[in-house]
Amino acid sequence: MSADLAAPLWLSLRLAGTTTVILLVLCVPLGWVLARTKGRWRPVAEAFLTLPLVLPPTVLGFYLLLLLGPKGPFAPLHLVFSFGGLVVGSVVFSLPFVLRPIQSAFEAIPDSLLDSAASLGAGPWQRFAKLAVPMARRGIISAAILGFAHTLGEFGVVLMIGGNIAGKTRVLSVAIFDAVERLDYTTAHMLSFGLLAFSFAVLLLLSLLNTRRAVL
C-alpha cells in the first residue's frame, strides 16, 4: 500500500482510538450520574449533550474553531490544525453516540437492586464499580464500538478544525474527498470501500453482541 493510503488510515485509527478512550473515561461516570439523578437540571444537561447528534458538523466545527482559534479562549493550547484539535472535535462530535448507550445500560439496572446492595453495606463507589459497571458492560462495549466507528467516518468537524495537512490532519474521510477532487478515483475507491467494509463489520459485530446475550 502506498504511503498515500497508509498515512490517512493510520491517522484515522489513531484518532478514533484516542477519542474512544477519552469518551469512555468521560461517559461512564457521566452516564452513571445522568442515569441516577432525577434533578430538574437533568433534561437540560441531556438536551445539551445530545446537540452534536442533530447539529450539522460544520456548526460544531465553526464554534470549536472560534473557541480553539487564535482569538479564542483556548488559543494558547495551539490546537487548531493539529492532531490535538482533531481529538477535541471528535470527542465533542461523537459524545452522544457513546453517552447514550452507556446511560441506557445504567438505567436498565433496577433501583431496587442497587438499594439491596447498599443495604448489604456497599457504599456508593462499590455500587458503581462492583455492580453498575460490570452489569452495564455490554452497553459500554457497544458504546465504545459505536464511538470508534463514528469517529472514523467524521468529516465536517475534522475539516473545519484540522484542515487537510498530509500526515498530520488528513484522515481517511478527508483523503477520500481529496482524491475525488483530484479525480483520482482509484484511490477514492480503495479508501471508500475499505471504510464501507469496516463500518459494516462493526455494525455486524454490534448486532451480534446485542442478540447473542450469552456470549458476554
Next chain:
Amino acid sequence: MRAALELDKGAFCLRAKAEWPDKGMTVIAGPSGAGKTSFLRAILGLERATGQVEFNGKFLQDAEHFVPIHQRHMAWVSQHDDVFTHLSVAENLAFAARFAAPGGPTLADMAKRFGLTPYLTQNAGALSGGQKQRLILARALMSNPHLLALDEPFGALDAEARHELLGLLHNYCAAQDLPVLFVSHDFDTLTRLADFMLYMKDGRVIAQAPLNPCLLDKNLPYRYREEACVVMDAQVQGYDTEHGLNQLSIGSASLVVPGAALPTGTTVRLRLRGGDISLSRTRHEDSSVLNILSALVITVEHANGQSALAPGSVNVTLALNGDPVLVRITEKSARALGLDAGDTVYAQIKASTLASR
C-alpha cells in the same frame, strides 16, 4: 425500635410514628396504598424522610444526623428478584460477606441451609424464581445485619415454597436473635411470622400492638374476616405414633394435631381459626372432634350492620387458659345456646386445621 417519619410524595403523604420491640418479628400491615413500603424504606434510609429513627438506643436519623443505608446494617429484601446477574451464586453471597461484621455465617453453611450448595458455581441469573428468592434471603443474612427488612416476602412463590422459606427464615432469625421488620398484606404470611404488628392506613400507623390484640382489635379488619383467627404458642409434649398425632400443650390445656412428628420439647405456633371452633354447653364425648376444652365466654359481638361482621354471624371471645380466642358462630346458634359473657362452654377445636409454622 422507634420511628417518627414524614414524607411528602405528591398525592401521598407519610406521617408515621411507631415504637416496636427490638426483638422478634414485626409486620407492617394495612391495605394497599397505606404507605407500608414507603414507611419501611424510610426507616431504612432508602427514602429521605424527615424525622427520627432510633434503633438499639442509637439515633440513625434525627434533625442533625442521617446515617446512610450502607452504614445502617439493615439488610433489605425487596419484592423483586434482585440477584446480581453478572455474578455466580457463590459470588452473590461473597459480595454480602465482604461487608459483614466479624462473626457472621460462613458461605458454605448459608448455602447448605438454603439448599444452594449444588448451584454455587452457576450464574445467579440462571436460577429459577424460587432459587433466586432463597439466594436473596441467604445473601441478606450473609451481611450479618442487625435487622432484616423484607417487603412482601416471597409473594411471587406458590404457597408450599413460600411456607418452606418462611419456616427457614423464622428458624434462622429466632436462633440468631435477629429482629425482622417486614411488610405484608398477606394474612397467611403475617399470622405465620409476626409477633408484633404496626397497622397502617392513609400514611399513618393507626394500631401498634402484639399480634393477637391486633387480630382481635375492633378497629382493624382482621376479626371480621372469614378466616379470622388468633395464634398461640404450644409446646410439643410427644407423638402418638399409632394415630399420627402430635401431643401439644398450651399452659394447662392439651391439644392434639395430626401430621408428621414435631420435635419434642420445641415450641410451635398454632393458628386457631374462629370458624374451626364450635361451642357446646355440655361435653360431647361422641364427637369426631378430638380437642374439647372448657372455656369462659368473655364477650359476644353480634352483627349490627355497623361493624364489618357478616349478617347472621356472631364473634364470641373465649378465655382459653387465660388467653382470648375468637370463635365465629351463627346468630341462630348463639341464640339457641343462650350465650352470654361469663358463661362456661366447651370449645371443640378441629385439630386438623391447626397450622404450625
